[in-house]
């Protein structure tokens with residue numbers, strides 16, 4: 001939808017530091033936001049801290065990094081032509097292909113000229129008099145924008161545990177979430193991997209055949225199940241294209257944003273034998289379907305969850321030769337789905353390779369890093385390379401580091417000192433014209449689908465304000481209070497989510513233990529968005545600022 005006054009190209013070409021919409025972050029959410037705002041006739045600018053497009057898929061280029069979502073369900077759906085012309089090679093594509101795809105999108109829709117790379121936003125302040133945001137960039141430049149959209153991701157700030165002497169280590173050291181562009185040479189090296197979350201369990205089997213030795217430091221075991229990846233055959237490619245409309249219909253409406261069919265039975269409606277057959281089917285099913293297509297009471301009934309966990313434990317014992325190692329790899333302190341379940345390819349098998357060793361940090365915690373390696377309670381081991389697969393400051397990490405200040409100079413970090421307060425995971429009070437699709441309080445599931453819903457909603461708001469001749473949008477406190485209370489209420493529903501998950505910020509010392517997703521999910525998001533539209537945007541205060549709006553706003 002382009003406003004009559006503007007041809008998008010003309011606006012974007014103006015070399016002015018003032019724009020209608022400034023988007024931060026060139027990941028899958030930001031690129032879509034940029035595209036939609038530009039198509040709607042707004043002048044746009046994107047700032048990205050990294051040197052390239054991709055967000056998660058730019059930074060996480062470690063060996064083995066790949067989708068856990070089916071490639072064609074993660075990709076954009078806004079253009080049938082784009083869907084038809086991009087042939088994903090695998091059901092779960094690897095990082096290089098994903099990065100290529102996102103670069104292709106940016107070039108195909110001529111978005112690159114709106115993006116500044118190597119441009120980290122260090123502060124963003126709202127000026128009440130003009131109703132604009134002033135954004136400072138790490139290179140010293142300054143921009144003014146009517147609308148500020150932070151598409152800065154929930155998993156974009158890598159986290160290092162506070163291990164004494166981390167800087168003392170003289171070998172090579174890498175975090176999976178900040179992997180270098182130049183390939184790392186693992187051949188013949190003594191390697192340590194710290195962490196067995198979703199990234200650690202991908203990197204371990206990917207490097208096992210190259211290294212001289214591999215020592216895995218595990219804080220807690222995770223419920224890993226097979227990804228069950230494979231190439232997409234020509235027949236499947238043709239079918240995907242033929243089914244485009246049906247695929248869109250399912251992905252745009254389903255609770256989790258996947259194509260997986262939900263199961264209509266609870267676990268104990270089946271006999272023990274039937275359950276065994278069903279669990280075998282789940283074990284062989286693709287990716288997240290172990291969660292989305294499993295028995296409907298998997299995350300509600302403790303006994304159903306325990307039955308599945310027992311089945312997975314048996315599988316681990318079958319695969320891993322050494323019984324002691326197998327026991328260490330079976331989670332004891334959480335249920336399936338309580339933490340984000342990783343999906344693997346050859347992970348458990350890696351422990352049967354003679355040069356692989358598993359160290360449980362519960363039994364022998366890390367004492368410190370040394371010049372040559374890692375010292376635990378059991379002594380020191382020397383390494384050439386240490387891989388930190390230790391996760392992220394989830395949910396609020398990037399927003400907290402952007403120096404965002406709203407009305408009266410209020411800092412976002414103070415406003416959210418006890419945890420984020422949002423409406424629909426899109427806006428917060430006291431910060432007019434500031435939006436954060438894909439940030440805290442977003443739904444869980446296939447990320448681009450619900451982040452895309454949020455971007456679409458941001459655009460609904462902008463266009464609605466423009467139609468009214470207004471330019472200032474701020475959510476009402478009552479709406480924010482209600483949504484935030486709903487998020488907190490759903491977070492404690494038994495038994496699926498204990499506070500041990502990073503979804504609660506529990507991996508970061510000192511972070512408030514607040515649920516950072518919306519576990520009521522996409523249906524709740526849809527329902528609330530419908531209410532907003534039907535009530536003529538009652539949840540928002542939409543007004544006109546003193547300073548005339550830029551032409552696009």
Ligand SMILES: Cc1cc2nc3c(=O)[nH]c(=O)nc-3n(C[C@H](O)[C@H](O)[C@H](O)COP(=O)(O)OP(=O)(O)OC[C@H]3O[C@@H](n4cnc5c(N)ncnc54)[C@H](O)[C@@H]3O)c2cc1C
Pocket residue numbers: 024025026027028029030047048049050054055056057058060065066067068069074119120121122151152153154155156199398401402437438445446447448451
């Ligand atoms: C290894 C890994 C695998 C994953 N696999 C899946 C999967 O299979 N399916 C799924 O649904 N989700 C997956 N995720 C979640 C993933 O983060 C989302 O799918 C998606 O990439 C989020 O996109 P985004 O654009 O919202 O954020 P990101 O992709 O995180 O992009 C945010 C961008 O903002 C930039 N930025 C942040 N702060 C600033 C600043 N101050 N100034 C300038 N730029 C800034 C960052 O550099 C980054 O490029 C995975 C995450 C990881 C880490």
